[in-house]
Amino acid sequence: KECPYRSGHHTTGYVPKPLYPGAANIQSDCYNTNPDHGYKSPSKEYSGVPQRSYCPKVGGLESHCRPAKDCAVWYDFVRKTPGTACTLNNGYEKGLCCPGLPSNTNGRAPFKEVNPCEGVQLDDHVRRWDLDSVNAAAHHAGQHQMGLVMEAENSLARKNIFVRPGSDRYIHSWVFFQTADEALKYGGNTLPGVFAGHQLVHGYQVKPDQAHCALNRFKIKDTIVTNTCPTFPVCDKKALASPYRTITGVCNHVNSPGNIPWGVANSQYQRLLPPDYADGYFMPKRAVDGGELPPVRVISLTVVRDDEVLSETDSIFVMQFGQVVDHDLQETLEAKLADGSPVPCCTDEGQFLSEEDYAHGKCMPIVIPKDDPFYSKFHRRCMEFARSGPACRSDGRFGYLEQANINTHFLDLSPVYGSDDQVALDLRTFQKGSLKATPGPRNAYFQYKDLMPADNETTIDCTLSKAVTGIDPPPEVKCFKAGDNRVKCTPYMADAQNVFFLQHNFIAERLAALNSHWDDERIYQETRRIVIAQYVHIVYNEFLPVLIGRKMMEEVGIFPLPNGFSSDYDKNVDPSILNEFSTVAYRFGHSQVQGRQSLVNEKREFERSILLRQQFFKTQEMYIPGNADKFTIAMATLAGQKVDNHFTVELTNHLFEEEGKGFGMDLMALDTQRTRDHGTKGYNSYRTLCGYGRAKDFDDLLDLIPAKVVEDLKLLYNSVDDIDLNIAGVSEKNLEGAAVGPTYACIIAEQFMRLKRGDRYFYDLGGQSGSFTEEQLNEIRKISYSRIVCDNSDIRYMQPLVFKLISDLNPLMNCESDSIPRTSLLSWKEVKSTAY
Numbered sequence: 001k002e003c004p005y006r007s008g009h010h011t012t013g014y015v016p017k018p019l020y021p022g023a024a025n026i027q028s029d030c031y032n033t034n035p036d037h038g039y040k041s042p043s044k045e046y047s048g049v050p051q052r053s054y055c056p057k058v059g060g061l062e063s064h065c066r067p068a069k070d071c072a073v074w075y076d077f078v079r080k081t082p083g084t085a086c087t088l089n090n091g092y093e094k095g096l097c098c099p100g101l102p103s104n105t106n107g108r109a110p111f112k113e114v115n116p117c118e119g120v121q122l123d124d125h126v127r128r129w130d131l132d133s134v135n136a137a138a139h140h141a142g143q144h145q146m147g148l149v150m151e152a153e154n155s156l157a158r159k160n161i162f163v164r165p166g167s168d169r170y171i172h173s174w175v176f177f178q179t180a181d182e183a184l185k186y187g188g189n190t191l192p193g194v195f196a197g198h199q200l201v202h203g204y205q206v207k208p209d210q211a212h213c214a215l216n217r218f219k220i221k222d223t224i225v226t227n228t229c230p231t232f233p234v235c236d237k238k239a240l241a242s243p244y245r246t247i248t249g250v251c252n253h254v255n256s257p258g259n260i261p262w263g264v265a266n267s268q269y270q271r272l273l274p275p276d277y278a279d280g281y282f283m284p285k286r287a288v289d290g291g292e293l294p295p296v297r298v299i300s301l302t303v304v305r306d307d308e309v310l311s312e313t314d315s316i317f318v319m320q321f322g323q324v325v326d327h328d329l330q331e332t333l334e335a336k337l338a339d340g341s342p343v344p345c346c347t348d349e350g351q352f353l354s355e356e357d358y359a360h361g362k363c364m365p366i367v368i369p370k371d372d373p374f375y376s377k378f379h380r381r382c383m384e385f386a387r388s389g390p391a392c393r394s395d396g397r398f399g400y401l402e403q404a405n406i407n408t409h410f411l412d413l414s415p416v417y418g419s420d421d422q423v424a425l426d427l428r429t430f431q432k433g434s435l436k437a438t439p440g441p442r443n444a445y446f447q448y449k450d451l452m453p454a455d456n457e458t459t460i461d462c463t464l465s466k467a468v469t470g471i472d473p474p475p476e477v478k479c480f481k482a483g484d485n486r487v488k489c490t491p492y493m494a495d496a497q498n499v500f501f502l503q504h505n506f507i508a509e510r511l512a513a514l515n516s517h518w519d520d521e522r523i524y525q526e527t528r529r530i531v532i533a534q535y536v537h538i539v540y541n542e543f544l545p546v547l548i549g550r551k552m553m554e555e556v557g558i559f560p561l562p563n564g565f566s567s568d569y570d571k572n573v574d575p576s577i578l579n580e581f582s583t584v585a586y587r588f589g590h591s592q593v594q595g596r597q598s599l600v601n602e603k604r605e606f607e608r609s610i611l612l613r614q615q616f617f618k619t620q621e622m623y624i625p626g627n628a629d630k631f632t633i634a635m636a637t638l639a640g641q642k643v644d645n646h647f648t649v650e651l652t653n654h655l656f657e658e659e660g661k662g663f664g665m666d667l668m669a670l671d672t673q674r675t676r677d678h679g680t681k682g683y684n685s686y687r688t689l690c691g692y693g694r695a696k697d698f699d700d701l702l703d704l705i706p707a708k709v710v711e712d713l714k715l716l717y718n719s720v721d722d723i724d725l726n727i728a729g730v731s732e733k734n735l736e737g738a739a740v741g742p743t744y745a746c747i748i749a750e751q752f753m754r755l756k757r758g759d760r761y762f763y764d765l766g767g768q769s770g771s772f773t774e775e776q777l778n779e780i781r782k783i784s785y786s787r788i789v790c791d792n793s794d795i796r797y798m799q800p801l802v803f804k805l806i807s808d809l810n811p812l813m814n815c816e817s818d819s820i821p822r823t824s825l826l827s828w829k830e831v832k833s834t835a836y
């Protein structure tokens, strides 16, 4: 029988290879061309393992047969124990034997905030400051420093120095640090306060250890720069009682001590440990002896190797869902020029600018060594890097520089819904609660699932050039528009987000049918609440067990509950993202990124892969009929990479490469530079905080870091206390049962604990404004990533645990199967109208 869709790839010369033996058994030739073609569940073909209805002890505990997604937390033990494949009650569906979810009773408290002023004695001339001194400094700063910045920026314009559209740096700034108008305003507004502090610290030659404590005695609102921080609406009773989160996160936290409610978009990151700025105020970190730290590109060249070390158990989805969560939790405000455009920090030819061109203080360009084995071929010495923008301090006082998160800090699917009211409104159709969509691509036989809508305002071009594809870019190909601009990053990224976007319309359509009297707003809000809850359940039930492992989850008490309500909310817990999390630990995923993105078909045959450097911001492949599903299948089927000191050259030499240039930027170098830009303390401090003992010398690192890396670190750093957190953190040997090393796991666990305890709208809470009924909550708990993928793609078979590779215990199952349970929406049917 002719299958045009399938024959397509035969003509391209690819010989499809089944990636694992069982896949060949799927009896379909023209799958996806006619989804109602009477498929039978292939599950019997995979039953190499005897199915049983009784269960052995797993991890020494009684176990029962459950749908696999209820065993995600125990999966490592399930794999090690013979006889854990079982049949569920009806005798047809497959399950796994595992104990019930562990309890959270032993979870420790959040780390205590370190008071940076404890024991600090101020010199007399500093202690004598009063409000007049602060106002005088603020006045001087307003007159002079602000003037200098303007002058430096005007001079750049006069000299025609700007970031060239299309360049790697332009994309880095416009997409990775794109800022909504609100955030831009915010970034500019905070500068006078920052300069006032700078004027005091440098004008009075305050010693670094005293700088923060000297400043922190004064409240911004008592001074002439009082209006440099944003004000937030007062949340009245009705707003606080709303069952729905706001888009910006306001009215979630009711107990924030400063002027800025915890967790809202455009608010500062919190810190585990105070920063180590060179001047104690805002100059990037230096070595403990006051000297230069090793250049970040040299670290990248020395420690990082391009090698694919594959995980034996985890799929690429760990990396890709990781990035979706990244885009939910954080987007750091980058310093911009006054008109909002990116700050140029190098010439277009990769040379340094002149001293005066840096007078605005926003640059921290990366030095490329003369003998760089790669960049020297292109005669480049300077890699672009603009510092992060300043945040308004949440304590409402002067003090060391903090950085701002322009996304809501909460787990609330900001990538899909946005963190800015206007952005969120632009994404809606205002019809039956749905989000705007691009109709799915179609071929002669089949219309595929919808894609995200087009971004008609972007300055980026997301089409592939004719030089790459051999054809002119099809006119229907646009950049995607979503709640977060970074959705454009790669096809995998867009694809992983697309299923959550589609889940909104999937649920909205069903809620509208159930409750025909609900208006658009009600359906939108209820749907958003359900989809966020499902997503958060996936994070805690499936993702965190893989990322940080069961032991670390137990330490901080963050297991999802099997039933009933949680009472974990603590109004004293600040849910804000930790600077160390966004700037360092949660960038673990950069090490997992592969140099190619692949297309794998429903038979789990590898079709082809595309080189990352050609795919940054080129989401054109998503428009080819069937490709969205093939990216999804690839992410679920192929092994992901381990978190280690191996990074693909696609990221370390070719990040955001402009076509034809032959080079891009180095993400590892950017990460290390960002670590220093934010003043992040060295690795040793975090190792100590996390209970792994302070290393007195380099050899003390060998317990957590491989010997080869320790040797490299010895060559690079003078002191063990100088080692940057990111390079040591990523190199640590994996914590048992986790995808990251112990120090990263500790920081990530701390963050997800704060996100759970400090979010008044966390999905499983009882007795809060946003609480579900118990019946509804139990339906939310039935969701798994696999179900989301099944319902929002044209894929017919998926393994129940998508973060785990397909195996006898995690076999492909028909998407219709009850082994991949569904959330029933019946408990959302409103019998009699109860207006909120």
Ligand code: HEM
Residues within 6 Å of the ligand: 172, 176, 319, 320, 321, 322, 323, 326, 330, 331, 332, 333, 489, 490, 581, 582, 583, 586, 587, 588, 589, 590, 592, 593, 667, 670, 671, 674
């Ligand atoms: C092809 C894939 C990816 C690319 C091209 C990419 C690129 C980038 C870039 C350019 C930045 C900003 C760097 C800077 O100047 O400081 C960044 C930041 C970041 N990335 Fe990635 N990334 C990728 C995947 C991931 C993954 C898989 C994760 C996590 C699992 C991740 C987590 C982060 C985090 C947490 C930040 C900091 C965000 C912020 O503070 O604004 N990234 N990434």
Ligand SMILES: [Ca+2]
Residues within 6 Å of the ligand: 328, 329, 330, 407, 408, 409, 410, 411, 412, 413, 414
């Ligand atoms: Ca968020």
